[in-house]
Amino acid sequence: MDTLKEMAGWIPALLQSTGITLSLTIVSVICGLIISLFLALGKISKSKILQKLCGAYIFFFRGTPLLMQIFFIYYALPLIYSGFTIKSRFIAAWIAFSLNSGAYLAEIIRAAIQSIDKGQMEASKALGMGYGQAMRLIIIPQSIRRLIPPVGNEFIMVIKDTSLVSSIALIDLMKRTSQIMSSSASALVYIPAMCIYLAITAAFTYVFNSLEKKFSVYE
Amino acid sequence: MSMIKAENVCKNFGDLEVLKDVNLTVEPGEVVCIIGPSGAGKSTFLRSLNHLEKITGGKITIEEKPLDDRINGVNQIKLSSKERTDILLKMGMVFQRFNLFPHKTVLENVMIAPVHVKKIDTDKAKKIAVDLIKRVGLADKQDVYPSKLSGGQQQRVAIARALAMQPEIMLFDEPTSALDPELVGEVLNVMKQLAEEGMTMIVVTHEMGFAREVADRVVFMYDGRVAEIGTPAEIFTNPKNERTRQFLQSVL
Numbered sequence: 314m315d316t317l318k319e320m321a322g323w324i325p326a327l328l329q330s331t332g333i334t335l336s337l338t339i340v341s342v343i344c345g346l347i348i349s350l351f352l353a354l355g356k357i358s359k360s361k362i363l364q365k366l367c368g369a370y371i372f373f374f375r376g377t378p379l380l381m382q383i384f385f386i387y388y389a390l391p392l393i394y395s396g397f398t399i400k401s402r403f404i405a406a407w408i409a410f411s412l413n414s415g416a417y418l419a420e421i422i423r424a425a426i427q428s429i430d431k432g433q434m435e436a437s438k439a440l441g442m443g444y445g446q447a448m449r450l451i452i453i454p455q456s457i458r459r460l461i462p463p464v465g466n467e468f469i470m471v472i473k474d475t476s477l478v479s480s481i482a483l484i485d486l487m488k489r490t491s492q493i494m495s496s497s498a499s500a501l502v503y504i505p506a507m508c509i510y511l512a513i514t515a516a517f518t519y520v521f522n523s524l525e526k527k528f529s530v531y532e
Numbered sequence: 533m534s535m536i537k538a539e540n541v542c543k544n545f546g547d548l549e550v551l552k553d554v555n556l557t558v559e560p561g562e563v564v565c566i567i568g569p570s571g572a573g574k575s576t577f578l579r580s581l582n583h584l585e586k587i588t589g590g591k592i593t594i595e596e597k598p599l600d601d602r603i604n605g606v607n608q609i610k611l612s613s614k615e616r617t618d619i620l621l622k623m624g625m626v627f628q629r630f631n632l633f634p635h636k637t638v639l640e641n642v643m644i645a646p647v648h649v650k651k652i653d654t655d656k657a658k659k660i661a662v663d664l665i666k667r668v669g670l671a672d673k674q675d676v677y678p679s680k681l682s683g684g685q686q687q688r689v690a691i692a693r694a695l696a697m698q699p700e701i702m703l704f705d706e707p708t709s710a711l712d713p714e715l716v717g718e719v720l721n722v723m724k725q726l727a728e729e730g731m732t733m734i735v736v737t738h739e740m741g742f743a744r745e746v747a748d749r750v751v752f753m754y755d756g757r758v759a760e761i762g763t764p765a766e767i768f769t770n771p772k773n774e775r776t777r778q779f780l781q782s783v784l
Binding site for chain 1: 582583584613617620621623624625627629631632633634635636644645648649650677678679690693694697
Protein backbone atom coordinates (compact mmCIF):
# COMPACT_ATOMS: atom_id res chain seq x y z
CA MET A 314 0.00 0.00 0.00
CA ASP A 315 2.76 2.38 0.94
CA THR A 316 4.56 1.60 -2.29
CA LEU A 317 1.46 2.53 -4.30
CA LYS A 318 1.10 5.77 -2.40
CA GLU A 319 4.74 6.58 -2.94
CA MET A 320 4.41 6.00 -6.68
CA ALA A 321 1.26 8.10 -6.89
CA GLY A 322 3.11 10.87 -5.09
CA TRP A 323 5.61 11.15 -7.97
CA ILE A 324 2.96 11.51 -10.63
CA PRO A 325 2.43 15.30 -10.44
CA ALA A 326 6.15 15.93 -10.86
CA LEU A 327 6.33 13.47 -13.72
CA LEU A 328 3.32 14.98 -15.46
CA GLN A 329 4.91 18.43 -15.31
CA SER A 330 7.78 17.18 -17.44
CA THR A 331 5.45 15.27 -19.74
CA GLY A 332 4.57 18.56 -21.43
CA ILE A 333 8.09 18.79 -22.83
CA THR A 334 7.96 15.21 -24.13
CA LEU A 335 4.58 15.72 -25.72
CA SER A 336 5.15 19.16 -27.23
CA LEU A 337 8.57 18.17 -28.58
CA THR A 338 7.03 15.11 -30.24
CA ILE A 339 4.18 17.02 -31.84
CA VAL A 340 6.13 20.01 -33.18
CA SER A 341 8.94 17.77 -34.41
CA VAL A 342 6.75 15.35 -36.33
CA ILE A 343 4.75 18.21 -37.85
CA CYS A 344 7.93 19.96 -39.02
CA GLY A 345 9.29 16.58 -40.07
CA LEU A 346 6.24 16.03 -42.25
CA ILE A 347 6.73 19.35 -44.04
CA ILE A 348 10.43 18.63 -44.60
CA SER A 349 9.66 15.11 -45.76
CA LEU A 350 7.06 16.18 -48.31
CA PHE A 351 9.69 18.29 -50.08
CA LEU A 352 12.27 15.52 -49.78
CA ALA A 353 9.84 12.97 -51.21
CA LEU A 354 8.88 15.23 -54.13
CA GLY A 355 12.57 15.84 -54.74
CA LYS A 356 13.31 12.14 -54.74
CA ILE A 357 10.65 11.35 -57.33
CA SER A 358 11.34 14.44 -59.44
CA LYS A 359 13.03 14.11 -62.81
CA SER A 360 15.99 16.27 -61.74
CA LYS A 361 19.00 14.08 -61.02
CA ILE A 362 20.55 16.77 -58.81
CA LEU A 363 17.44 17.04 -56.64
CA GLN A 364 17.23 13.27 -56.39
CA LYS A 365 20.85 13.05 -55.26
CA LEU A 366 20.57 15.93 -52.80
CA CYS A 367 17.47 14.52 -51.17
CA GLY A 368 18.97 11.05 -51.18
CA ALA A 369 22.11 12.34 -49.45
CA TYR A 370 20.03 14.12 -46.80
CA ILE A 371 18.05 10.97 -46.08
CA PHE A 372 21.20 8.87 -46.05
CA PHE A 373 22.87 11.19 -43.55
CA PHE A 374 20.01 11.43 -41.07
CA ARG A 375 19.15 7.76 -41.19
CA GLY A 376 22.76 6.66 -41.14
CA THR A 377 23.96 8.46 -38.01
CA PRO A 378 22.69 8.02 -34.44
CA LEU A 379 19.96 10.42 -33.43
CA LEU A 380 21.72 11.06 -30.12
CA MET A 381 24.82 12.14 -32.01
CA GLN A 382 22.74 14.44 -34.21
CA ILE A 383 21.33 16.10 -31.09
CA PHE A 384 24.79 16.54 -29.62
CA PHE A 385 26.08 17.80 -32.94
CA ILE A 386 23.44 20.49 -33.23
CA TYR A 387 23.68 21.54 -29.61
CA TYR A 388 27.43 21.27 -28.95
CA ALA A 389 29.31 21.10 -32.24
CA LEU A 390 27.54 23.63 -34.47
CA PRO A 391 28.42 26.61 -32.20
CA LEU A 392 32.08 25.57 -32.44
CA ILE A 393 31.96 25.59 -36.24
CA TYR A 394 30.36 29.01 -36.40
CA SER A 395 29.29 30.97 -33.37
CA GLY A 396 26.21 32.22 -35.21
CA PHE A 397 24.84 28.67 -35.01
CA THR A 398 24.67 28.78 -31.21
CA ILE A 399 21.27 27.64 -30.04
CA LYS A 400 20.62 28.81 -26.51
CA SER A 401 17.35 26.98 -25.97
CA ARG A 402 17.82 23.26 -25.42
CA PHE A 403 14.24 22.74 -26.50
CA ILE A 404 14.82 24.44 -29.85
CA ALA A 405 18.02 22.48 -30.42
CA ALA A 406 16.17 19.24 -29.75
CA TRP A 407 13.27 20.37 -31.88
CA ILE A 408 15.58 21.02 -34.84
CA ALA A 409 17.35 17.68 -34.45
CA PHE A 410 14.12 15.70 -34.18
CA SER A 411 12.47 17.52 -37.09
CA LEU A 412 15.44 16.97 -39.39
CA ASN A 413 15.69 13.33 -38.35
CA SER A 414 11.98 12.66 -38.56
CA GLY A 415 11.91 14.34 -41.98
CA ALA A 416 14.38 11.79 -43.29
CA TYR A 417 12.37 8.81 -42.04
CA LEU A 418 9.03 10.22 -43.16
CA ALA A 419 10.38 11.11 -46.61
CA GLU A 420 10.72 7.45 -47.54
CA ILE A 421 7.22 6.78 -46.20
CA ILE A 422 5.73 9.63 -48.20
CA ARG A 423 7.63 8.69 -51.33
CA ALA A 424 6.36 5.13 -51.07
CA ALA A 425 2.80 6.32 -50.47
CA ILE A 426 2.87 8.64 -53.48
CA GLN A 427 4.37 5.96 -55.69
CA SER A 428 1.80 3.43 -54.53
CA ILE A 429 -0.95 5.46 -56.20
CA ASP A 430 -1.96 3.84 -59.48
CA LYS A 431 -0.21 5.34 -62.53
CA GLY A 432 -3.59 5.70 -64.19
CA GLN A 433 -4.42 8.53 -61.81
CA MET A 434 -1.59 10.68 -63.15
CA GLU A 435 -2.49 9.71 -66.73
CA ALA A 436 -6.13 10.63 -66.23
CA SER A 437 -5.07 13.95 -64.69
CA LYS A 438 -2.79 14.69 -67.63
CA ALA A 439 -5.46 13.69 -70.14
CA LEU A 440 -7.72 16.27 -68.48
CA GLY A 441 -5.09 18.96 -68.97
CA MET A 442 -3.64 19.13 -65.48
CA GLY A 443 0.04 19.89 -65.05
CA TYR A 444 2.30 17.80 -62.84
CA GLY A 445 2.00 20.09 -59.82
CA GLN A 446 -1.76 20.37 -60.14
CA ALA A 447 -2.16 16.60 -60.48
CA MET A 448 0.03 16.07 -57.40
CA ARG A 449 -1.86 18.64 -55.35
CA LEU A 450 -5.41 17.71 -56.37
CA ILE A 451 -5.22 14.01 -57.13
CA ILE A 452 -2.12 12.13 -56.02
CA ILE A 453 -1.19 13.60 -52.62
CA PRO A 454 -4.77 13.64 -51.25
CA GLN A 455 -5.07 9.95 -52.09
CA SER A 456 -1.77 9.11 -50.49
CA ILE A 457 -2.77 10.75 -47.20
CA ARG A 458 -4.94 7.87 -46.14
CA ARG A 459 -2.12 5.44 -46.79
CA LEU A 460 0.20 7.70 -44.81
CA ILE A 461 -1.85 7.71 -41.64
CA PRO A 462 -0.73 4.36 -40.19
CA PRO A 463 3.02 4.89 -40.79
CA VAL A 464 2.84 8.50 -39.59
CA GLY A 465 1.10 7.30 -36.43
CA ASN A 466 3.92 4.84 -36.03
CA GLU A 467 6.46 7.64 -36.44
CA PHE A 468 4.74 9.62 -33.66
CA ILE A 469 5.02 6.65 -31.34
CA MET A 470 8.70 6.21 -32.18
CA VAL A 471 9.43 9.88 -31.61
CA ILE A 472 7.62 9.95 -28.23
CA LYS A 473 10.08 7.38 -26.97
CA ASP A 474 13.09 8.84 -28.81
CA THR A 475 12.51 12.17 -27.07
CA SER A 476 13.90 10.51 -23.96
CA LEU A 477 17.31 11.13 -25.57
CA VAL A 478 17.00 14.85 -24.83
CA SER A 479 17.65 14.15 -21.18
CA SER A 480 21.27 13.93 -22.29
CA ILE A 481 21.37 17.65 -23.11
CA ALA A 482 19.75 18.30 -19.73
CA LEU A 483 16.30 19.12 -21.05
CA ILE A 484 13.83 18.18 -18.31
CA ASP A 485 11.53 15.80 -20.14
CA LEU A 486 9.73 12.83 -18.67
CA MET A 487 12.84 10.66 -18.81
CA LYS A 488 15.08 13.25 -17.16
CA ARG A 489 12.55 13.93 -14.42
CA THR A 490 12.27 10.21 -13.75
CA SER A 491 16.03 9.93 -13.32
CA GLN A 492 16.04 12.95 -11.01
CA ILE A 493 13.34 11.47 -8.83
CA MET A 494 15.18 8.21 -8.76
CA SER A 495 18.38 9.85 -7.50
CA SER A 496 16.60 11.94 -4.91
CA SER A 497 14.26 9.24 -3.60
CA ALA A 498 16.67 6.38 -4.14
CA SER A 499 13.78 4.29 -5.43
CA ALA A 500 13.84 2.70 -8.86
CA LEU A 501 10.10 2.17 -8.59
CA VAL A 502 9.60 5.59 -10.18
CA TYR A 503 10.04 3.85 -13.52
CA ILE A 504 6.62 2.27 -13.11
CA PRO A 505 4.50 5.46 -13.13
CA ALA A 506 6.82 6.94 -15.77
CA MET A 507 6.27 3.98 -18.09
CA CYS A 508 2.54 4.21 -17.47
CA ILE A 509 2.60 7.82 -18.66
CA TYR A 510 4.51 6.85 -21.83
CA LEU A 511 1.98 4.10 -22.44
CA ALA A 512 -0.93 6.49 -21.91
CA ILE A 513 0.48 8.91 -24.48
CA THR A 514 1.07 6.10 -26.96
CA ALA A 515 -2.46 4.83 -26.45
CA ALA A 516 -3.85 8.31 -27.04
CA PHE A 517 -1.91 8.69 -30.30
CA THR A 518 -2.96 5.24 -31.43
CA TYR A 519 -6.59 6.13 -30.80
CA VAL A 520 -6.34 9.44 -32.69
CA PHE A 521 -4.68 7.83 -35.69
CA ASN A 522 -7.14 4.97 -35.83
CA SER A 523 -10.00 7.46 -35.92
CA LEU A 524 -8.25 9.49 -38.60
CA GLU A 525 -7.80 6.39 -40.69
CA LYS A 526 -11.50 5.61 -40.46
CA LYS A 527 -12.42 9.16 -41.33
CA PHE A 528 -10.23 9.13 -44.43
CA SER A 529 -11.53 5.75 -45.56
CA VAL A 530 -15.02 7.00 -46.42
CA TYR A 531 -14.45 6.70 -50.12
CA GLU A 532 -13.10 3.16 -50.16
CA MET B 533 -9.96 19.81 -92.71
CA SER B 534 -8.86 16.73 -90.87
CA MET B 535 -9.33 16.36 -87.13
CA ILE B 536 -6.31 14.15 -86.64
CA LYS B 537 -3.46 13.50 -88.96
CA ALA B 538 -0.73 11.06 -87.97
CA GLU B 539 2.12 10.67 -90.43
CA ASN B 540 4.87 8.07 -90.22
CA VAL B 541 4.51 7.74 -86.48
CA CYS B 542 7.24 5.58 -84.96
CA LYS B 543 7.74 4.60 -81.37
CA ASN B 544 10.51 2.57 -79.78
CA PHE B 545 10.77 1.26 -76.26
CA GLY B 546 14.52 0.77 -76.19
CA ASP B 547 15.24 -1.67 -79.02
CA LEU B 548 11.64 -2.73 -79.32
CA GLU B 549 9.79 -1.01 -82.16
CA VAL B 550 6.13 -0.81 -81.18
CA LEU B 551 4.97 1.58 -83.90
CA LYS B 552 6.41 1.48 -87.40
CA ASP B 553 5.37 4.26 -89.76
CA VAL B 554 1.76 4.49 -88.72
CA ASN B 555 -0.37 6.78 -90.88
CA LEU B 556 -3.95 7.72 -90.14
CA THR B 557 -6.18 10.65 -90.97
CA VAL B 558 -9.47 11.13 -89.20
CA GLU B 559 -12.14 13.45 -90.59
CA PRO B 560 -14.57 15.49 -88.49
CA GLY B 561 -17.46 13.42 -87.16
CA GLU B 562 -15.80 10.19 -88.17
CA VAL B 563 -15.75 7.14 -85.92
CA VAL B 564 -12.64 5.06 -86.42
CA CYS B 565 -12.25 1.73 -84.65
CA ILE B 566 -8.79 0.24 -84.27
CA ILE B 567 -8.71 -3.53 -83.98
CA GLY B 568 -5.95 -6.08 -83.93
CA PRO B 569 -4.20 -8.62 -81.75
CA SER B 570 -2.69 -7.55 -78.43
CA GLY B 571 0.80 -6.17 -78.79
CA ALA B 572 -0.01 -4.70 -82.18
CA GLY B 573 0.52 -1.16 -80.89
CA LYS B 574 -3.14 -0.03 -80.88
CA SER B 575 -3.12 1.47 -77.41
CA THR B 576 0.36 2.89 -77.80
CA PHE B 577 -0.73 4.67 -80.94
CA LEU B 578 -3.82 6.10 -79.24
CA ARG B 579 -1.80 7.19 -76.22
CA SER B 580 0.76 8.83 -78.48
CA LEU B 581 -1.91 11.13 -79.87
CA ASN B 582 -2.46 12.84 -76.53
CA HIS B 583 1.10 12.67 -75.29
CA LEU B 584 0.72 9.91 -72.73
CA GLU B 585 3.48 8.33 -74.79
CA LYS B 586 6.24 10.25 -76.50
CA ILE B 587 6.72 9.14 -80.05
CA THR B 588 10.18 8.60 -81.46
CA GLY B 589 9.51 9.89 -84.93
CA GLY B 590 6.76 11.21 -87.19
CA LYS B 591 4.19 13.95 -87.24
CA ILE B 592 0.94 14.46 -85.39
CA THR B 593 -1.40 17.26 -86.37
CA ILE B 594 -4.62 18.01 -84.51
CA GLU B 595 -7.19 20.16 -86.33
CA GLU B 596 -4.47 21.45 -88.65
CA LYS B 597 -2.37 22.48 -85.64
CA PRO B 598 1.01 20.74 -85.59
CA LEU B 599 1.62 19.05 -82.25
CA ASP B 600 4.55 16.75 -82.94
CA ASP B 601 7.18 16.56 -85.60
CA ARG B 602 9.76 14.36 -84.02
CA ILE B 603 13.16 13.22 -85.14
CA ASN B 604 14.84 10.77 -82.74
CA GLY B 605 12.30 11.74 -80.12
CA VAL B 606 13.09 15.45 -80.29
CA ASN B 607 10.13 17.59 -81.15
CA GLN B 608 10.87 20.12 -83.90
CA ILE B 609 7.69 21.96 -83.09
CA LYS B 610 8.22 24.39 -80.26
CA LEU B 611 5.05 25.16 -78.36
CA SER B 612 4.59 26.91 -75.06
CA SER B 613 3.04 24.66 -72.46
CA LYS B 614 -0.22 26.60 -72.79
CA GLU B 615 -0.31 26.20 -76.57
CA ARG B 616 0.38 22.49 -76.18
CA THR B 617 -2.28 22.06 -73.51
CA ASP B 618 -4.80 23.89 -75.68
CA ILE B 619 -4.21 21.45 -78.54
CA LEU B 620 -4.20 18.41 -76.25
CA LEU B 621 -7.48 19.50 -74.68
CA LYS B 622 -9.20 19.08 -78.01
CA MET B 623 -8.95 15.39 -77.19
CA GLY B 624 -10.70 13.64 -74.34
CA MET B 625 -9.60 10.21 -73.25
CA VAL B 626 -11.36 7.22 -71.74
CA PHE B 627 -9.21 4.47 -70.26
CA GLN B 628 -9.60 0.73 -70.00
CA ARG B 629 -9.41 0.90 -66.21
CA PHE B 630 -11.63 4.02 -65.89
CA ASN B 631 -9.10 5.85 -63.69
CA LEU B 632 -11.75 7.80 -61.85
CA PHE B 633 -10.47 9.77 -58.89
CA PRO B 634 -11.51 7.57 -55.95
CA HIS B 635 -11.39 10.36 -53.36
CA LYS B 636 -13.87 12.49 -55.31
CA THR B 637 -17.58 11.95 -55.76
CA VAL B 638 -19.04 11.41 -59.22
CA LEU B 639 -19.96 15.09 -59.47
CA GLU B 640 -16.52 16.20 -58.27
CA ASN B 641 -14.84 13.86 -60.75
CA VAL B 642 -16.69 15.49 -63.61
CA MET B 643 -16.22 19.05 -62.30
CA ILE B 644 -12.60 18.99 -61.26
CA ALA B 645 -10.93 19.61 -64.63
CA PRO B 646 -13.31 22.35 -65.84
CA VAL B 647 -12.85 24.19 -62.53
CA HIS B 648 -9.09 23.76 -62.08
CA VAL B 649 -7.87 23.57 -65.66
CA LYS B 650 -10.34 25.69 -67.61
CA LYS B 651 -11.02 27.93 -64.58
CA ILE B 652 -14.75 27.91 -65.24
CA ASP B 653 -16.64 29.15 -62.19
CA THR B 654 -18.00 26.46 -59.92
CA ASP B 655 -21.71 27.07 -60.53
CA LYS B 656 -21.36 26.89 -64.28
CA ALA B 657 -19.11 23.81 -64.07
CA LYS B 658 -21.62 22.14 -61.79
CA LYS B 659 -24.44 22.78 -64.23
CA ILE B 660 -22.43 21.27 -67.11
CA ALA B 661 -21.45 18.31 -64.94
CA VAL B 662 -24.99 17.60 -63.75
CA ASP B 663 -26.21 17.64 -67.36
CA LEU B 664 -23.48 15.26 -68.49
CA ILE B 665 -24.06 12.87 -65.60
CA LYS B 666 -27.72 12.82 -66.53
CA ARG B 667 -26.80 12.18 -70.15
CA VAL B 668 -24.87 9.05 -69.23
CA GLY B 669 -27.82 7.94 -67.12
CA LEU B 670 -26.40 8.37 -63.63
CA ALA B 671 -28.34 11.35 -62.28
CA ASP B 672 -29.11 9.50 -59.04
CA LYS B 673 -25.43 8.70 -58.43
CA GLN B 674 -23.85 12.12 -58.54
CA ASP B 675 -22.97 12.28 -54.86
CA VAL B 676 -21.54 8.80 -54.40
CA TYR B 677 -17.89 7.77 -54.55
CA PRO B 678 -16.69 5.70 -57.53
CA SER B 679 -16.06 2.63 -55.34
CA LYS B 680 -19.84 2.33 -54.88
CA LEU B 681 -20.43 2.03 -58.63
CA SER B 682 -20.28 -0.94 -60.97
CA GLY B 683 -17.59 -1.00 -63.65
CA GLY B 684 -20.06 0.03 -66.32
CA GLN B 685 -21.26 2.96 -64.25
CA GLN B 686 -17.67 4.00 -63.53
CA GLN B 687 -16.85 3.97 -67.19
CA ARG B 688 -19.90 6.10 -67.99
CA VAL B 689 -18.73 8.61 -65.37
CA ALA B 690 -15.30 8.55 -66.99
CA ILE B 691 -16.92 9.39 -70.34
CA ALA B 692 -18.84 12.26 -68.71
CA ARG B 693 -15.63 13.48 -67.08
CA ALA B 694 -13.84 13.58 -70.44
CA LEU B 695 -16.81 15.28 -72.12
CA ALA B 696 -16.87 17.99 -69.43
CA MET B 697 -13.77 19.50 -71.02
CA GLN B 698 -15.79 19.84 -74.23
CA PRO B 699 -13.33 18.01 -76.45
CA GLU B 700 -13.82 17.74 -80.17
CA ILE B 701 -12.28 14.31 -80.39
CA MET B 702 -12.76 11.39 -78.02
CA LEU B 703 -10.14 8.68 -77.67
CA PHE B 704 -11.28 5.38 -76.20
CA ASP B 705 -8.64 2.90 -75.09
CA GLU B 706 -10.36 -0.49 -74.83
CA PRO B 707 -13.21 1.07 -72.85
CA THR B 708 -15.05 -2.20 -72.27
CA SER B 709 -12.19 -4.64 -71.82
CA ALA B 710 -12.21 -4.44 -68.02
CA LEU B 711 -15.96 -4.89 -67.75
CA ASP B 712 -18.08 -7.89 -66.90
CA PRO B 713 -19.87 -9.01 -70.07
CA GLU B 714 -23.29 -7.89 -68.86
CA LEU B 715 -22.01 -4.33 -68.31
CA VAL B 716 -20.49 -3.85 -71.76
CA GLY B 717 -23.77 -2.88 -73.41
CA GLU B 718 -24.50 0.18 -71.27
CA VAL B 719 -21.09 1.67 -72.06
CA LEU B 720 -21.34 0.92 -75.77
CA ASN B 721 -24.77 2.54 -75.82
CA VAL B 722 -23.38 5.79 -74.43
CA MET B 723 -20.62 5.66 -77.02
CA LYS B 724 -23.09 4.95 -79.80
CA GLN B 725 -25.17 7.92 -78.73
CA LEU B 726 -22.06 10.07 -78.78
CA ALA B 727 -21.22 8.88 -82.29
CA GLU B 728 -24.73 9.71 -83.46
CA GLU B 729 -24.35 13.22 -82.10
CA GLY B 730 -21.41 13.66 -84.45
CA MET B 731 -18.46 13.32 -82.09
CA THR B 732 -15.18 12.43 -83.75
CA MET B 733 -14.02 9.22 -82.13
CA ILE B 734 -11.10 6.85 -82.22
CA VAL B 735 -11.89 3.62 -80.43
CA VAL B 736 -9.40 0.86 -79.71
CA THR B 737 -11.65 -2.11 -79.15
CA HIS B 738 -12.17 -5.84 -79.13
CA GLU B 739 -15.93 -5.39 -79.60
CA MET B 740 -16.26 -6.41 -83.22
CA GLY B 741 -20.03 -5.92 -83.12
CA PHE B 742 -19.58 -2.30 -82.12
CA ALA B 743 -16.92 -1.72 -84.76
CA ARG B 744 -19.12 -3.22 -87.45
CA GLU B 745 -22.19 -1.24 -86.45
CA VAL B 746 -20.83 2.16 -85.43
CA ALA B 747 -17.48 2.67 -87.16
CA ASP B 748 -17.17 4.63 -90.37
CA ARG B 749 -13.79 3.05 -90.90
CA VAL B 750 -11.99 0.17 -89.28
CA VAL B 751 -8.22 0.07 -88.91
CA PHE B 752 -6.53 -3.28 -88.50
CA MET B 753 -3.15 -3.02 -86.83
CA TYR B 754 -0.60 -5.78 -86.78
CA ASP B 755 2.97 -5.76 -85.47
CA GLY B 756 3.18 -1.99 -85.07
CA ARG B 757 1.80 -1.20 -88.50
CA VAL B 758 -1.54 -0.32 -90.02
CA ALA B 759 -2.10 -3.50 -92.00
CA GLU B 760 -5.45 -2.57 -93.49
CA ILE B 761 -7.99 0.27 -93.42
CA GLY B 762 -11.49 0.13 -94.79
CA THR B 763 -15.19 0.42 -94.15
CA PRO B 764 -16.59 -2.18 -91.76
CA ALA B 765 -18.07 -3.99 -94.73
CA GLU B 766 -14.71 -4.17 -96.47
CA ILE B 767 -12.82 -5.30 -93.39
CA PHE B 768 -15.33 -7.73 -91.96
CA THR B 769 -16.75 -9.30 -95.06
CA ASN B 770 -13.96 -8.99 -97.53
CA PRO B 771 -10.59 -8.50 -95.84
CA LYS B 772 -7.70 -8.18 -98.27
CA ASN B 773 -4.86 -8.75 -95.87
CA GLU B 774 -4.05 -12.30 -94.85
CA ARG B 775 -3.35 -11.20 -91.26
CA THR B 776 -6.74 -9.48 -91.05
CA ARG B 777 -8.43 -12.64 -92.23
CA GLN B 778 -6.60 -14.78 -89.68
CA PHE B 779 -7.35 -12.35 -86.87
CA LEU B 780 -11.05 -12.11 -87.70
CA GLN B 781 -11.30 -15.85 -87.96
CA SER B 782 -9.87 -16.18 -84.47
CA VAL B 783 -12.15 -13.62 -82.84
CA LEU B 784 -15.44 -13.99 -84.67
